[in-house]
Amino acid sequence: MTRIFPTALRTASLLVLLPLSLLAEQKPAASGRSGKPARAVTEKINVFDLIRNGEIYYHLNPKAELHDKPEDVFLLKDKELTITGRGYGCLYTADSFKDYRLVVEFKWTGRTWGDRADRARDNGILLHCHGPEGALGGTWVASIEAQIIEGGMGDMLVLNSGLPDAGIQQTKASVEVETDRDGEKRWKPGAPRQEILNGRINWEKRHEDWDDKVGIRFADDLEAPIGEWNKLEVIARGSTLVYLFNGKKVNEAFDVHPGEGPIGIQTEAAEMVVRRYELLPLDQTKP
Incomplete structure (x- = not known):
């Protein structure tokens, strides 16, 4: 398939990966690859x-x-990160974070690839990552996801590896939920x-x-049209998580465990451009 972006558009720093020996170690991600405590x-x-x-x-x-x-x-150039979507996995922070x-x-550009060419545009942010990378299907890490997908912006996914290792933490969260018509869990404030x-x-x-169809939309969906900007916010305070999408609270969790870890941004066969990717102090009121 023809390449999308010429070499000149790449950021030089992205051409330098961490040593393969470090990647091969598969250290638990709870403290981050830097080895420093969460800050x-x-x-x-x-x-x-x-x-x-x-x-x-x-x-x-590599098997996807x-x-x-x-x-x-x-691909990082100037003030925008383009995630081409031509792969399944994540870019993670080396450090671990909490209370942020x-x-x-971000915006969708419209491009989709491979088996997901006619499926809903899909991506996400992985929070409080821990355990070995690739533990879930060879691709993902145990974490809590803030979903970025057409029609499901702000869905929450609790991801556990299921590895038979008593030393690996259990991802968990308590959520106020109801059961929808199809038997799926849906956030409902005030529910048990x-x-x-x-x-x-x-x-x-x-x-x-x-x-799971490309371009899926319903009347209550909050996302902007393809090519226009959206804002996803996550407030991580102690053992709680709050998701806001385009200014509206869309999900919330309590008793989240673990309550810290590296942060990952995914690639899942849909091209997405990111113009802002920031961690702010909890007490910062300005957007």
Whole structure:
């Protein structure tokens, strides 16, 4: 397939990956690849700067249908990160974080690839990552996902590896949920809390007729049209998570465990452009 972006558009710092020996070690991600304890965010951290400084790492599934090299999937130029989608995996922060407000501003370009060419455009942010990368299907890491998918912006996914290792933490969260018409869990403020160990909690108004089709839309969906900007925010305070999408609260969790870890941004066969990817202090009121 013809390459999308010429070499000149790549950021040089993204061409330098962490040593393969470090990637092969598969250290638990709870403290981050840097090995430092999780730090509360007390001043703005631009994740683009972490990328430029090499304070990140990648895990892409080499056996997936799409498996371009990481430096050809995550392209940082000037003030925008293009995620081509031609791979399945993540770009992670090397450090571990807690107590922050995460802001991601993004847009779909329209491109989709491979087996997902006619499926809903899909991506996501992985929070509180821990355990070995690739533990879930050779691609993902145990974490809690803030979903970025057409028709499901702000869905929450509790991801556990299921590895038979007593030393690996259990991802879990308590969420106020109701059961929708199709028997799926959906966030409902004030409903009884359920402890979730695996699976998805749909955002408050996700439509029961949602189908995995490109361009899927319903009247209550909050996302902007293709090519226009969206804002996803995650407030991580202690053992709680709050998701906001385009200014509206769409999901919430309590008793989240673990409550810290590296942060990952996914690639899942749909091209997405990110113009803002920042961690802010919890007490910062300005957007």
